[in-house]
Amino acid sequence: MENKTLLVDNQMSELRRLADFLDDLGEEWELNPGLVFSLNLVLEEALTNIILYGFQDTDKHSIEMEFSRTQIDQLVVSVIDDGHPYDPTQKEDPDLSLPAEERPVGGLGIFLIKKIMDKVEYHRNNNKNFLILTKNIKS
C-alpha cells in the first residue's frame, strides 16, 4: 500500500496545484494518462463543490485529499473537509434524454464523479465530511 496526501485551501486557484500534483503522482505511480485525466476531473468536481458550497463563513479552510493504492489494484482517494454536512451520493442524477434546449445548465459534476469512479461512499465523522472515491486500475 502506497500513500500520498495533498492539502489545499478552499480557493479555486488551488485547482492548478491539484493538476500539478496529479501529473507528478501519475508519473510516480505509473498511472495511465486517461486515469490521471479522470482523477483530475473527479477531484476538481468534488473540490469545486466544497469550495463553493461547503462553508458558511469566509475563513480559510483546509481540504485534505489522501491517495492510496492498494495491493488489489485499487486507487482510493479520500476527500476530507470540515464544511457543513453534505452527502453528494444522495444527489439525483440529471435527465440525459432531454434535448439541448431543455437540459439544465450545470449540475453535472457529482454525476460525473459517480459515473467515472467505481465506488463512491460518504460518511460524516468528527464534524468532517469524508468522500471516499475508489477506482479499479487493474490493467
Place this chain on the structure above:
Amino acid sequence: MNVKITTLPDYTLLIIEGRVDTTNAAGLEKTMMEAIDGGCTRIVLDCTGLNYISSSGLRVFLVIQKKMISIKGHFNLCNLQPGIKEIFDISGFSSIFSLFADKEAAIIG
C-alpha cells in the same frame, strides 16, 4: 487554455487548446458569446488541442449550444480527443451536440 478565433466568409473557426476548468470557463464563455454577438451564426470548434474539460467547461458548451439553437445557428465540434469524447458520452452531450471526426466534415456539416 488558448482560444484562437478566425472569422471566415462562411463560418467562424475557433481553435481551443489546453485545459478548460473551473478557473477559466467563464473566460471561454465570454469569448464565445462575443463572437456570437458579433454576428457569427456558424461556429466550427476544433478541439484537437483540448486535453482536459470539467463540468464547468461542459456547462459553457451547453450555454453556447442553447444560444446557437435559439438563433438558428450551427455549432459544430470536431477532433475531440478520446478522453473528452468519453466525458461527452457520459454526460449525454454526444447526442445533443454536432460532433465531427475532422474539420472538413464540421465545415460542411
